Amino acid sequence: MRKREDFVPMKTLECRGITLSDKQTKICVPITGTDLEEIKEQAEKIANMNPDVVEWRADFYDVKDNDETEFEQCLKAINDNLKKIPIIYTYRTSNEGGEKSIDVDDYCRLCKYVSEISEKYNVAMIDVELYENKDQKNIGKLLLDIKSTGVKVIGSNHHFEGTPSEKDIFNVLKTMEEAGADICKIAVMPKEKVDVKTLINASKKANKELNAPIITMSMGELGAVTRICTRMTGSVITFGAGVNASAPGQPPCEMVRFLLKASESGKIDCNVALIGFMGTGKTTISNALSRITGFKEVDVDQYIVEKEGMAIKDIFAENGEQYFRNLETQALRDLQEEKETIISCGGGAVLRDENVEILNTGSVIVQLKATPETVFERVKDHTHRPILNNDMSVRHITELMNQREPRYNSVADIQVNVDKGDRVETCYYILKELEKTGHFSVE
Ligand SMILES: O=C1C[C@@](O)(C(=O)O)C[C@@H](O)[C@@H]1O
Ligand SMILES: [Mg+2]
Known part of the structure; x- marks a missing residue:
């Protein structure tokens, strides 16, 4: 029999009709299109894969001046094609392994704008890079503004260069919760096997000790198993590749689905x-x-x-x-x-x-x-x-x-x-x- 200790305490969070739970991890597939046409095409294909959530990685989108109306056009196209699958809006900055660098004011303006139109386009969550932005004075106010629209905030932090210590990973997640994130996310890159274990242990601890649900992963081929063994980590969302992977180590959506089921009820x-x-x-x-x-x-x-x-x-x-x-x-x-x-x-x-x-x-x-x-x-x-x-x-x-x-x-x-x-x-x-x-x- 599976060991009871592997099972983490029950924790749930409702986001526009979708219930995140550490007992049943949701599958999220990213849209990585670079123009409206490609974004539409990907949304259509991904809808057929039937994920629980879709992440729009807005940093892949090539747009001049970060014009709000163009972002809105994309969200509309995505939502039209997704037919009710809730959306996560993410602008991953190059600081954290994303495609583009962006002025922090533009970054905040866009997050806020998307939150205001979130209900209309079924945006359930907005990813905010809390950690890199932590010294930014207005972050608390931004989170409150975003949350007042009913959308949930995923605080996020990425370490592409390595895996911090268990204590540091835990502290990042805790800091996010204290800053007001509804969900706390961290992605780390393992260099050795022990780094994978570090991420799993830190996740266990955070899921036990924080009130907020967590999303964690160890990236790359070496870490990919953590995208499946959420039974151990308590991660409420895992990312599977649709048309393209948005980060190293994401197995295809179908594979994630089967293995998650294997993990939960095999x-x-x-x-x-x-x-x-x-x-x-x-x-x-x-x-x-x-x-x-x-x-x-x-x-x-x-x-x-x-x-x-x-x-x-x-x-x-x-x-x-x-x-x-x-x-x-x-x-x-x-x-x-x-x-x-x-x-x-x-x-x-x-x-x-x-x-x-x-x-x-x-x-x-x-x-x-x-x-x-x-x-x-x-x-x-x-x-x-x-x-x-x-x-x-x-x-x-x-x-x-x-x-x-x-x-x-x-x-x-x-x-x-x-x-x-x-x-x-x-x-x-x-x-x-x-x-x-x-x-x-x-x-
Ligand atoms: O933060 C994450 C997690 C991720 O980096 C991953 O490793 O699956 C993929 C990103 O698209 C998402 O925003
Ligand atoms: Mg051997």
Whole structure:
């Protein structure tokens, strides 16, 4: 079962007929057209994708003098084509990773103008870059003016250059709430895996401690899983790409929709055993799949290490490979007693027929496949790969792969290519295949 701690406290906010909730994340698709024609076309296409909310990224729009009537024309065209889907108005400035820089007075004037016509064009929320503008004296007054029209304010802040500390992320969100934002949003860029965890932890804390709902994401391919595991972060909105992505790491809207459902209500009747050559990303995919689905993850080697209280290399040194392989077989047997578990198998685990039989009693075997070139790129700097350390080359990897891969191919129930290295897409593919074979279902 999923761990209760993963579930965040219930929090809701009503915005012109749409209810934001940390229990059921809404999908927002951005419009990124640069002229009225393209904006219209995108609105029409995006309406057919049926997102919960549409964001108009007004900074993509090429317009002279930031003329209010031209902005109004766009909003009208968008609303006409969206047929009731509520709109978020966002002018993302270049300070925060947007397309254009804009005079702060123009920025505020436009926000205010859009708020005044918000009801007419079904604008439910206005994004205000509170953090960069925080020293701007009139920001409190601006927020009050905007909010008096019935539209909600999303305070927003973007870090494209890195991920602030957990404390700093929390403080940004808290400062926004104190400044009067109805919803507090932050987007950060991860450089390492730990940054993704930082964003998740900061979000958990903010969702628990603030009154305002939050929207958070870690950007780029590495962070993309946070756009799905909102079950953990409490983010009330997630962004999926429609015609174009408006920020790095946004998976397509359809993929977000399926994975969100998988995350909120996915049911699986088996364990997932991940196999594949070293460096194909078993640990990485196990982790992403676990964050997305809430299923437990167990690394077989790790399981053995914990059970024996000894490092693998010491077990090998003291008792020999055969002894280790017997422990591995026992571990696989133990693990079939588990349910809803992602089992990362060591590279040699499925070489024994008995192990495959054991896995087949409770698991679907998923093989990650990559070319020797991809594997080389991923492991070339690793120092903990004893088999490769004396000859780290594509040629050597190819040789080893030729020995192992036919066996993997013959025992796998599902094969997935990971050369592109997109975690979220790989998880999507695996869950879709599990759905096809009747092992996985969403409500
Ligand atoms: O603030 C956000 C979040 C975002 O940057 C993202 O990473 O999905 C995309 C923007 O369009 C939106 O305004
Ligand atoms: Mg590993």
